[in-house]
Amino acid sequence: MQYLVSVIDDKSNPGSEDRLPAISEFNERLIAEGYWVFAGGLADTTAATVIDNRGEKAVVTDGPFVESKEYLAGVWIWEASDLDVVLKLATEASKVCDRKIEVRPFQ
Numbered sequence: 001m002q003y004l005v006s007v008i009d010d011k012s013n014p015g016s017e018d019r020l021p022a023i024s025e026f027n028e029r030l031i032a033e034g035y036w037v038f039a040g041g042l043a044d045t046t047a048a049t050v051i052d053n054r055g056e057k058a059v060v061t062d063g064p065f066v067e068s069k070e071y072l073a074g075v076w077i078w079e080a081s082d083l084d085v086v087l088k089l090a091t092e093a094s095k096v097c098d099r100k101i102e103v104r105p106f107q
Contacts, residue, residue, distance in 0.1 A: 001079070001080065001083075002077055003077070003083075003086045003103055003106065004077060004105075004106065005076040005089075005090055005093065005101060005102070006102040007073045007074040007093075007101060008073065008099060008100040008101070008102060009070070009073035009099050009100075010069055010099075010100075011069045011070075011071065012069045015073075015098035015099040019096065019097050019098050022096045023097050026092065026096045030078065034079070035079060035080055035085075036076075036078065037076075037077040038076070038077040039074070039076045039077070041073065042073055042074055042075070045064040045071050048062075048063055049061070049062055049063075050063070050064070050065045076093070090103050
């Protein structure tokens with residue numbers, strides 16, 4: 001099963017900026033152990049654009065879809081046999097990247 005693993009940062013209490021070497025090492029382990037599918041960091045929410053084309057005319061808005069002190073800073077997609085494995089890895093990921101982690105299975 002595949003899982004979306006979201007990295008959540010906080011504008012009022014951001015995670016440490018010096019975590020890249022530890023994150024790279026963690027990513028290498030995920031690859032070696034066969035969990036890694038994809039990962040990527042995201043630009044700041046000020047770079048976001050929202051498109052809503054549900055009505056008669058598309059509405060394009062600069063900025064995130066919701067204003068919040070917490071925001072999505074990056075994502076992983078992991079493949080694992082069960083949720084317990086992913087939760088264990090996510091607990092490690094939170095420590096490694098010094099940020100909150102949200103885990104959601106794909107349907």
